[in-house]
Every structure is written in C-alpha cells, then in structure tokens.
Amino acid sequence: MTSLTLRQVSVSLGHGDARTPVLRDVSAACRPGELTALVGPSGSGKSTLLAVAGALLRPDSGQVLLGDTDLAQLGDGGRAKARRERIGYMFQSGNLLGGLTTVEQLLAAASIAGRPARRLRAAAETALGDVGLGHRLRHRADQLSGGERQRVALARALFLEPQLLLIDEPTAAVDRDQAGALTDLIARTAGSRGCVALVATHDPVVVDAATEVISM
Numbered sequence: 001m002t003s004l005t006l007r008q009v010s011v012s013l014g015h016g017d018a019r020t021p022v023l024r025d026v027s028a029a030c031r032p033g034e035l036t037a038l039v040g041p042s043g044s045g046k047s048t049l050l051a052v053a054g055a056l057l058r059p060d061s062g063q064v065l066l067g068d069t070d071l072a073q074l075g076d077g078g079r080a081k082a083r084r085e086r087i088g089y090m091f092q093s094g095n096l097l098g099g100l101t102t103v104e105q106l107l108a109a110a111s112i113a114g115r116p117a118r119r120l121r122a123a124a125e126t127a128l129g130d131v132g133l134g135h136r137l138r139h140r141a142d143q144l145s146g147g148e149r150q151r152v153a154l155a156r157a158l159f160l161e162p163q164l165l166l167i168d169e170p171t172a173a174v175d176r177d178q179a180g181a182l183t184d185l186i187a188r189t190a191g192s193r194g195c196v197a198l199v200a201t202h203d204p205v206v207v208d209a210a211t212e213v214i215s216m
C-alpha cells in the first residue's frame with residue numbers, strides 16, 4: 001500500500017508584488033487506509049496543499065512522495081500520468097458535467113483517464129450503488145440534490161481506484177446527517193480500498209472521524 005509524505009514543502013503563489021508565501025516548510029505524513037483531516041483557518045493553505053499533493057502544482061522546494069515517487073521531481077508529462085493513474089479528486093464544487101447522467105459522469109472520467117469506458121458501465125453502476133445512488137443512475141447532474149452531487153463526485157473519484165484520494169470540504173454543502181454519512185463513506189472506502197484519503201475541512205464531523213489530523 002502507498003503512503004503520502006510531504007517533506008519541507010514550500011510554495012509561493014502569484015507574481016511580482018502579489019507573490020505570497022503560502023506554504024513554508026510543511027511536513028506531513030498520511031497513511032494508506034486512513035482518513036487524514038487537514039484543518040486550519042481560511043487562507044492557511046489547505047487547498048494549496050491539496051494541489052501540491054495532487055500533482056496539480058509543483059512546490060518551490062521540498063518533496064512530495066507518493067510511495068517512492070517524488071511528485072515534485074516529475075515533469076509535466078509525469079505529473080499528468082500520476083494524476084490520471086494514481087490520484088482521485090473531489091473538489092468543492094463537485095465539477096460535474098450538467099448534461100450527463102450519473103453513470104456518464106463516471107464513464108467520462110474513465111475515458112479521460114484512457115480507460116475503456118464502454119466496458120466499465122457495470123462497474124460505474126456498482127460504484128454509484130456503493131455511494132447510495134443506485135436509484136439515480138439515469139438522472140442528470142442538474143436533477144440531483146447538492147448532497148447527491150457530492151456523492152456522485154465521490155463515486156467518480158473512487159471509480160478508477162486511486163492510491164490517493166484528495167477531497168476539499170466534502171460536507172460544506174450538505175446537512176448534518178448527510179455530512180455524517182458522507183464522512184463514514186469516505187473513511188470506510190479508504191479502509192476497504194487501502195488508499196490515502198486526505199480531506200481538507202472545517203467540519204468537526206470529519207475531524208472526529210479522522211485517524212490523523214494535520215493542522216496548518
């Protein structure tokens with residue numbers, strides 16, 4: 001199983017006078033199979049850390065180890081491959097495609113990742129069943145509630161079996177009951193799949209369910 005280790009990661013963002021140090025020598029470790037909560041005040045750099053961990057942003061210095069691979073050392077092609085093959089994202093807005101059904105959302109992600117989408121329909125339906133959406137396979141994203149959209153985004157992130165699951169504020173748009181259910185689902189999935197789940201959050205429900213907490 002693969003862990004995520006950040007060693008002395010520093011990142012500055014912006015250009016010229018607006019250039020701002022956002023992460024300074026951040027070190028952290030996340031174990032596979034566990035939910036790790038990433039907490040800190042607004043603006044402390046949680047989303048930036050997720051972007052670095054997810055090979056979306058290269059740090060100015062430091063190591064970002066996914067297993068033995070230092071993502072900070074990879075070129076653009078290597079980082080794109082790592083994103084496609086090893087990392088699943090669930091970001092705040094969900095980023096679903098309005099005109100597609102829930103099943104098609106997952107198949108589109110598979111296609112983008114270069115997987116044979118046509119052969120994965122049954123697996124997509126199972127993944128949606130796993131997040132409690134087996135009765136919403138033909139609904140389009142714009143016909144779903146906020147919580148249902150979050151669950152589609154989670155199913156899509158998990159569908160391609162990533163080693164690393166990065167999640168930004170999963171419970172921001174849902175009620176308490178749904179927040180609990182979604183958090184359980186993430187923790188259980190990380191446990192059963194053995195993937196790292198790193199979750200940026202302000203929500204005590206998520207923090208209580210986490211085995212590790214990283215404070216920014």
Ligand SMILES: Nc1ncnc2c1ncn2[C@@H]1O[C@H](COP(=O)(O)OP(=O)(O)OP(=O)(O)O)[C@@H](O)[C@H]1O
Nearest residue numbers: 013014018020022041042043044045046047048049
């Ligand atoms: N392109 C940029 N140029 C300059 N500064 C930036 C840029 N993007 C983000 N920042 C700054 O970096 C800091 C960290 O932002 P980030 O989004 O990582 O924080 P966060 O902890 O996720 O916040 P929140 O909880 O509000 O989502 C903020 O102070 C922000 O203003």
